[in-house]
Amino acid sequence: MKRTLIVGGGSGGTILANSLDRHEFEITMLSSSFGHLFQPALLYVAFSHARARFVRDERSLLARHVNLLHDEVTSINLKNKTVATKSGVLFPYDYLVVATGMHTDTSQIPGLSETNAEFGDYHSSLAKAERLSYHLDGFRGGTIAIGQSSPIIKCPPSPLEGVLLTDQLLRKRGLREISRLIYFTPYPRPYSAEPMNEVVEPLLEERGIEVMTFFDVERIDPANKTIFSIEGDKIEYDLPIIIPPFVGANITYEPSDAVDEDHFVIADKSTLRIKGAEDAFVVGDASNLPTSKAGVGAHLQAKVVAQLLSGHPATFDGRTSCPFDTGDGRGTFVIGSYDAPVIKARPTRIKHLMKTAFQRIYWISLRGTLNPVFDVYFKLTAPKKAAAASD
Amino acid sequence: MNQTSGRTLVDSRGSSCPGPITDLAIAYRRSKVGDVIELWATDPGVKADVNAWAAKTGNEIVSVDEAGGKITVIIRITKR
Numbered sequence: 001m002k003r004t005l006i007v008g009g010g011s012g013g014t015i016l017a018n019s020l021d022r023h024e025f026e027i028t029m030l031s032s033s034f035g036h037l038f039q040p041a042l043l044y045v046a047f048s049h050a051r052a053r054f055v056r057d058e059r060s061l062l063a064r065h066v067n068l069l070h071d072e073v074t075s076i077n078l079k080n081k082t083v084a085t086k087s088g089v090l091f092p093y094d095y096l097v098v099a100t101g102m103h104t105d106t107s108q109i110p111g112l113s114e115t116n117a118e119f120g121d122y123h124s125s126l127a128k129a130e131r132l133s134y135h136l137d138g139f140r141g142g143t144i145a146i147g148q149s150s151p152i153i154k155c156p157p158s159p160l161e162g163v164l165l166t167d168q169l170l171r172k173r174g175l176r177e178i179s180r181l182i183y184f185t186p187y188p189r190p191y192s193a194e195p196m197n198e199v200v201e202p203l204l205e206e207r208g209i210e211v212m213t214f215f216d217v218e219r220i221d222p223a224n225k226t227i228f229s230i231e232g233d234k235i236e237y238d239l240p241i242i243i244p245p246f247v248g249a250n251i252t253y254e255p256s257d258a259v260d261e262d263h264f265v266i267a268d269k270s271t272l273r274i275k276g277a278e279d280a281f282v283v284g285d286a287s288n289l290p291t292s293k294a295g296v297g298a299h300l301q302a303k304v305v306a307q308l309l310s311g312h313p314a315t316f317d318g319r320t321s322c323p324f325d326t327g328d329g330r331g332t333f334v335i336g337s338y339d340a341p342v343i344k345a346r347p348t349r350i351k352h353l354m355k356t357a358f359q360r361i362y363w364i365s366l367r368g369t370l371n372p373v374f375d376v377y378f379k380l381t382a383p384k385k386a387a388a389a390s391d
Numbered sequence: 392m393n394q395t396s397g398r399t400l401v402d403s404r405g406s407s408c409p410g411p412i413t414d415l416a417i418a419y420r421r422s423k424v425g426d427v428i429e430l431w432a433t434d435p436g437v438k439a440d441v442n443a444w445a446a447k448t449g450n451e452i453v454s455v456d457e458a459g460g461k462i463t464v465i466i467r468i469t470k471r
Contacts, residue, residue, distance in 0.1 A: 150420070151413040186416045188443045194436060214447040216416055230420060230471065231448050261421075269405070290403070290410045338405060 001026040004309065005083055005093040007073050008249075009036060009058045012284030012298030013099030014366045019306035022065040025095075030085065032072040034058045037126065038362050040295065043158060043325070045129040046122035047136065047165035054126065061366050073100070075252040078277040095309055096280040098265055099302075100249035102154065102293065108245045109149055111220030115240055118222070122162060123154055123243050135239055136166070141175050142238030145227060147184035149217035150245035152262065154285060154293045157324035157334055159183070159243055160191060160200055164327035166241070167207045181208070182235055184215035184227070193342035196324075196334055203326060203347075217242065246293075248286055264288035269338065270315040271308065272301055281305045291318040291338065300378075303371070321381060323355035331355050333381070340383035397425060403432045404461065411437040412444065415466075419448070422468045427453070430464040437462055 002025050006013045009031030017027050036058045044050035059068055072086040076096070083091045104124040106113040116124075120131025144166055148159045163183045170176040183190065183204065190204055190211050191197040204211055215229040220242070227235045227242070248263030258275050259265055265282040266275040269289050274280040283305055284298030291297055300319055307314035318338030324347075325331045331352030336342035345351075364370060401418050403411035411432040418428050430441065438455060441464050445452045453465040 151416040187412060188440050192413070214444060216420060232470075290405060 002094045002309070003092065004028070004095040004097070005030065005091055006097045006099060007031075007076070007083060007251075008099035008101060008284075008286065009033070009068070010039075010099055010101045010284060010298065011295050011366060012101075012286075012302045013097070014058070014061050015299055015368060016097055016099065016283060016302035016306055017066045018061075018063050018366065018368045019303065020309065022063065024310065026067075027065065028067040028069060028091065029058075029062065030069050030071050030073055030083070030091070031058060032070070034068070034070055036061055038359070040155070040323070040359065042122045042124075042126065042129040043161055043165070045126060046120070046132040047162065047169055049133060056363060061363065063367075073249075073251055075254070076258075076280075077254040078258060078274060078280050079254060081279065094279065096274075096277075097305055098274065098280070098282040098286050099284050099298070100251065100286045102152075102246045102248050102264070102285040104244035105247045106244045108247075109217055109219060111222055112149065112217075112242065112244060115220050115222050115242060116244060119240055119242075121241065121243055123158070123246075132241065136169060139170075139175065139179075139239050141178035143180040143182060143236065144170075144239045144241060145182045145184060145235045145237035146241035147212075147215065147217075148186065148243040151186050151216070152246045152293075153243065154246055155322060156192065156292050156294070157322050159185065160204075161325045162241060162243075163209055164203070164207070165325065167209060168327040176208075180210065182210045182212060182237075184212040184217075184229070184235060186214065186216040188213055193334070193336070195342050195344040196332075198344055199332065199346055200326075246285075260288050262288075269318065272305055272316055281308070289316075289318070292320040292322055292334070294320060294322045296321045299365070299374070319378065319382075321378065323351075323358065325352065325355060335381055335383050337383055343383050398427045398429065401428060401430045403430060403434070403437070405433060410434065412440040415441065415444065419450075419468070422471065424468055424471050426468045428466045428468065430466065432462045432464070433460055435462070437464065441466070 004025045004027050006029040035055045038054045041054040075084045106116045120128040122129045146163045189197045191200040214231050218230040265287050267282045272281045283301040285293040304314045304316045322334040326347040330347035332345045332347040401414045403414045449470040451467040456463045
């Protein structure tokens with residue numbers, strides 16, 4: 001039996017654990033929390049009062065043969081092939097898969113911690129999303145400034161989803177005429193990838209949303225309700241919706257150059273092997289792969305690692321397929337890969353329905369039982385190297 | 392990202408839009424006036440993005456070279 005240690009119990013770790021053959025692998029998952037959050041729901045908790053069961057017990061999502069342990073990993077030694085935990089246990093492994101995700105870090109930007117504590121956000125936690133929802137409920141007109149405060153982001157469409165759903169909310173409540181909506185971004189255009197920007201920019205214009213590009217947040221002055229950018233601009237707000245910077249898990253690695261400055265694990269972008277290690281892999285948001293940080297990546301990467309561990313050749317091609325709610329019951333997907341630029345895909349009602357449907361089947365998808373359906377979907381929507389319009 | 396005394400190498404090869412400009416923005420956040428950032432990319436869109444970025448931020452593009460599919464942009468940080 002191959003002793004396989006999975007660190008982290010998000011979607012990537014869970015799918016991988018459920019994909020491995022119980023006759024071949026002795027699987028242990030170490031997770032600092034047994035609460036498994038359906039992360040995309042935070043958007044709807046904040047902007048649409050969604051209140052469903054978005055957290056489930058990790059144990060209930062895993063196959064019976066997976067040994068789930070509640071412990072916090074403090075260090076990973078890739079040379080000795082051991083993992084140490086906060087409780088003082090040292091776990092040896094034959095194979096290691098890091099699936100520790102990433103989390104928000106408000107300490108990187110002066111003024112953000114107190115602003116975030118007051119107004120919340122829709123990327124950190126359910127409690128923070130509910131806090132933001134509370135402030136949106138109390139908003140009676142004025143200026144809402146919304147955007148990402150640093151270039152590293154979970155779910156690239158989510159900043160724009162936030163501004164478009166805010167616009168929808170204000171229209172619904174009759175407040176749009178007395179409100180300014182300012183979208184800021186560190187990128188040269190509203191959506192970072194040009195083909196999708198051609199879809200998004202007209203939408204923002206049509207809805208009267210102001211855009212400030214090259215706005216990389218340097219500091220926030222909560223007393224004067226102002227956000228300042230490194231590039232020298234500023235935005236005054238009544239309600240700030242600021243997506244904090246993200247960092248990888250605070251785990252010490254040996255060798256230390258297995259992670260970058262923000263604690264993201266450095267890995268081969270195709271085989272997902274951690275730098276300098278033959279038997280250690282990374283899946284999901286924890287890595288510094290040049291692809292979008294999103295659930296679909298974690299899913300596909302988990303499948304690749306499961307294949308590799310089982311001795312079958314497999315590579316990750318950087319595929320993304322991020323659902324993008326553009327408001328008013330329409331949505332689209334951001335689809336691309338390492339070799340194929342993001343395609344231009346216009347919003348439709350059907351795509352929005354697909355996003356809604358996925359929320360209902362998420363928990364089942366972690367079991368791997370829907371893999372044949374996803375395989376067909378990914379095949380049908382595969383991006384071509386020469387970008388072409390797709391609706 | 393590889394940093395040695397005031398010179399940062401940002402290797403964005405193989406990363407398509409917006410990878411290179413994302414990596415540049417991260418390097419800029421960590422830089423100080425006088426630093427040099429050397430950006431490597433393969434995505435042709437990087438040239439227009441870096442020009443727009445330099446125009447906005449007031450930093451200096453020292454050179455842009457293209458050889459064998461690799462684009463090398465040297466940027467001097469003159470404004471923070």
